[in-house]
Amino acid sequence: MAINWFKYSAPTTFYGLAGKLIPWFAIPAAILFAVGLYIGFAVAPMDAQQGEFYRIIFIHVPASMLSMFLYMVMAGYAALGLIFNTRLSSMMASAVAPTGALFAFISLWTGALWGKPMWGAWWVWDARMTSELILLFLYLGFIALHASIDDPRRADRASALLAIVGSVNVPIIYFSVKWWNTLHQGSTIKFSGTSMHIAMQQAMFTMLAACWLYAIAVTLARVRSIILERERHTKWIAELAEVRS
Amino acid sequence: MKKRSLFSLLMLVIRRDLLLALRCRTDVLTTLVFFVMVVSLFPLGVGPETDMLRKIAPGVLWVAALLSSMLSLGRLFSADYLDGTLEQMLLVPQSLSVLVLGKMVAHWMVSGLPLVLLTPVLGLQFDMSVEAIGVLILGLLLGTPVLSMLGAIGAALTLGLRGGGVLLSLLVLPLCIPVLIFGTGAVGAVTAGLNYSSNLSMMGALLVLALTFTPWVAAQALRISME
Numbered sequence: 001m002a003i004n005w006f007k008y009s010a011p012t013t014f015y016g017l018a019g020k021l022i023p024w025f026a027i028p029a030a031i032l033f034a035v036g037l038y039i040g041f042a043v044a045p046m047d048a049q050q051g052e053f054y055r056i057i058f059i060h061v062p063a064s065m066l067s068m069f070l071y072m073v074m075a076g077y078a079a080l081g082l083i084f085n086t087r088l089s090s091m092m093a094s095a096v097a098p099t100g101a102l103f104a105f106i107s108l109w110t111g112a113l114w115g116k117p118m119w120g121a122w123w124v125w126d127a128r129m130t131s132e133l134i135l136l137f138l139y140l141g142f143i144a145l146h147a148s149i150d151d152p153r154r155a156d157r158a159s160a161l162l163a164i165v166g167s168v169n170v171p172i173i174y175f176s177v178k179w180w181n182t183l184h185q186g187s188t189i190k191f192s193g194t195s196m197h198i199a200m201q202q203a204m205f206t207m208l209a210a211c212w213l214y215a216i217a218v219t220l221a222r223v224r225s226i227i228l229e230r231e232r233h234t235k236w237i238a239e240l241a242e243v244r245s
Numbered sequence: 246m247k248k249r250s251l252f253s254l255l256m257l258v259i260r261r262d263l264l265l266a267l268r269c270r271t272d273v274l275t276t277l278v279f280f281v282m283v284v285s286l287f288p289l290g291v292g293p294e295t296d297m298l299r300k301i302a303p304g305v306l307w308v309a310a311l312l313s314s315m316l317s318l319g320r321l322f323s324a325d326y327l328d329g330t331l332e333q334m335l336l337v338p339q340s341l342s343v344l345v346l347g348k349m350v351a352h353w354m355v356s357g358l359p360l361v362l363l364t365p366v367l368g369l370q371f372d373m374s375v376e377a378i379g380v381l382i383l384g385l386l387l388g389t390p391v392l393s394m395l396g397a398i399g400a401a402l403t404l405g406l407r408g409g410g411v412l413l414s415l416l417v418l419p420l421c422i423p424v425l426i427f428g429t430g431a432v433g434a435v436t437a438g439l440n441y442s443s444n445l446s447m448m449g450a451l452l453v454l455a456l457t458f459t460p461w462v463a464a465q466a467l468r469i470s471m472e
Contacts, residue, residue, distance in 0.1 A: 134419050134422060137415070137418075137419040138419055140415065141415050141416045141419065144412055144415055144416075145402060145403070145412060145416060148403075148406050148407065148408060148412055149406060154469060154470070154472070157469040158402045158466065158469050158470065161398075161402065161462065161465060161466050161469060162402060162416060165398060165420065165462060166419075166420070168458075169419075169420050169423075172423050172451075173419070173420075173422055173423055176422065176423035176426045176427060176447075177422070177426065179426075179430075180426040180430060
């Protein structure tokens with residue numbers, strides 16, 4: 001039997017599939033958040049150098065990783081939408097963007113909270129922090145461009161082009177910021193390469209998995225809303241049970 | 246009609262845009278005056294100590310150049326868009342990328358080159374050494390075309406949108422950060438007595454990269470905006 005790979009690339013079919021998938025991601029996300037936070041706060045031992053402050057990395061590191069990954073995911077979907085002219089890919093790209101921006105913001109915020117006790121400053125112009133800030137600007141540019149074009153198809157294509165240009169630029173920005181920083185001064189404190197305690201690793205990976213599942217769940221929920229909004233004039237939307245009631 | 250060669254097409258677009266800019270000189274002069282004013286405001290803001298001024302000069306001049314190039318980018322395509330010329334340009338049988346490249350070059354000659362030529366005077370205001378001014382000018386010569394080219398992508402994407410100017414800066418400024426870093430880095434290296442050629446080589450690499458890809462990307466952006 002031939003499998004129709006493109007069945008779920010139509011908003012009509014994907015809408016129902018996304019609705020069915022959301023609980024499968026949202027509930028494990030909630031459980032893993034609870035488990036991860038428990039291990040992180042109760043099981044993992046105090047760090048020898050950083051005391052209790054290090055525990056903020058359990059949210060900080062997953063948030064930073066996801067903010068970078070999600071930009072690539074977003075750019076990938078945007079590129080698919082631009083190349084193959086599939087509506088759903090563009091919708092997915094604009095559904096991912098707010099979550100990515102949120103994670104970039106959380107990463108910066110928790111980084112500042114960690115930096116104050118550890119470095120004695122809320123903000124230092126460290127290469128990673130600066131490029132994270134620029135990443136947040138890129139997300140905001142994508143969202144702003146998409147929001148200011150009225151025609152959704154043109155908005156999709158224009159912001160897709162911007163996302164692709166941005167993703168080409170991200171490595172250039174990262175390395176230029178890194179060299180700029182070393183030119184001025186080396187970063188005062190680096191993550192020491194010491195091996196992590198096993199409970200710390202468990203907490204970190206649990207939180208990472210939880211953040212991934214959360215990101216997928218909210219993206220699916222958001223893409224459902226986008227589908228409803230964009231296809232509101234179609235017949236199949238009018239026939240949906242939740243719309244009719 | 247005789248089909249023009251790409252090079253003569255490029256020259257035609259550049260000549261046309263320069264002629265238009267010459268006919269409407271205030272636009273060019275406003276950008277220049279803005280540049281000079283922004284640069285002159287900094288000593289008033291941070292105080293007249295020459296040591297500090299010498300230190301911040303490259304950064305101030307670069308950021309001012311960046312801002313004033315943003316200022317003039319809005320006009321890059323909008324006039325042609327409003328009077329319908331742009332639509333005709335999209336219909337031309339030759340490559341749109343070459344047309345866009347011509348507009349980028351003309352934009353740089355009108356809004357980038359004058360800034361570079363003014364820089365020595367402003368550099369003296371900030372008590373920069375002759376050598377530092379020389380490197381700053383080299384950096385600006387390599388970097389301001391990149392600003393015009395990246396900006397053209399933003400200008401094409403935001404064509405005809407409400408609040409386009411502010412949006413344009415939001416889109417383009419993050420992309421310009423590498424240029425800023427290498428440009429000021431070269432001057433910083435020369436004042437610290439280090440070798441500045443690596444920074445300028447990176448700027449050259451960015452220029453080549455931008456020259457290769459941005460005309461094509463901006464042309465695609467124009468097609469998206471005009472459809």
